[in-house]
Amino acid sequence: MAKTILIVEDQQVLREIMKEYLTDEGYKVLEACDGRQALELFQEHDVHLVILDVMLPEMDGWSVCRRIRKVSDVPILMLTARSDEDDTLLGFELGADDYVVKPCSPPILLARCKRLLENRPIQGLGDMLSGGGIMIHVPSRTVSINGENCNLTHTEFEILAYLMGNKGIILTREQLITKIWGYDFEGEERTLSSHIRNLRGKLGDHAKSIVTVVRSGYKFEDRP
Template sequence: MKQTILVVEDQQVLREIMKEYLEDTGYEVLEAKNGIEALALFEEKKIHLLVLDIMLPEIDGWSVCRRIRKQSNVPILMLTSRSDDDDTLLGFDLGADDYVVKPCSPPVLLARCKRLLEIKREIPPADTLVAGQFMLDYSSRKITVSGSEVRLTHTEFEILAYLMENKGRILTKEQLIMKIWGYDFEGEERTLSSHIRNLRSKLGEHSKHIVTVIRSGYKFEEYL
């Protein structure tokens, strides 16, 4: 079964280029030229990934991202015409998983999409992973802490899963970046730090289990 990508971009030529390239790679691609169309399609269809431009007519990309995050943890790849740190960090705060700066080459876009759609693990995990009060369910991609579900984005889930799988072990920032994004990621440490901050915010009092190791990286401590 083909995975479906929703491309939301108001520039028709760019939208058609992305659609053609992604379809040639084997994905089913739906198009929306504004935020209203994007939200309508998201309600009607099963979407596996959103490629979402920021500057959209009707409803901008920020608002689309915010609304979708209230109901779904579908991976969201933001498109921005500026390499502005504030734009990037705002996108992550709203729940975006990754971003690319326009104009970008189709192979770069494809690499980002593939990474968000594929869960690459060397050893297939058990259905669930339990560490203290944390229970992570791989099949449903849900995390519960003390019996209460915590809604995470695709990237936040991957970060927490990797930390829990290596509980008690220090993972360097470089290890986390390569594991989660799998390439020489533009945002590097700043982007990782933003996702860690958002993850801790959602975990509330349980965020203490994600420990920062100065000048090294992060680790998950089961009991604190």
């Protein structure tokens, strides 16, 4: 069954371009021109990915992202203007997984969507990862802390799994960015730092297992 993508963008021409590329790839596309309509469609349909513009009438993209995150961990891809770096980081803090700068290249947008929609096997990892009271079941992409479920976004999960799968090994920021986003990622280290900060916030007392190595990167350690 085709996966459903919700495009939330008030510029009709841009919506139509994105829809054409995505439907050509076999996805089902829903369209919303403002934030309130987006939330209505999200509640009415089984949505697998949200493409969300920041600046929207009725309700801005931040508010939409915040409300979706209260009820779902569906991947969210933000659309932002090139000059709005702070807006992008705020989106990450609210739970967005990735972003594309407008005006966006359709092939880049499509590649970003595929990354978030396809639960690709994480190479070299077994079915289970554990350490520091954290347990990951890789096939189902679920995380628990001392037996309690921990809801992570798509990107947060991939970062944690990659770190735990390389326990004790220092992974540079460049390695993490390449692994999670790919070589064509247009962002920078602040993007990774924002996701790490959100991830640590969700891990609570167990966040100390993710160790920052100054001027190098990060590593995962078993810490009680």
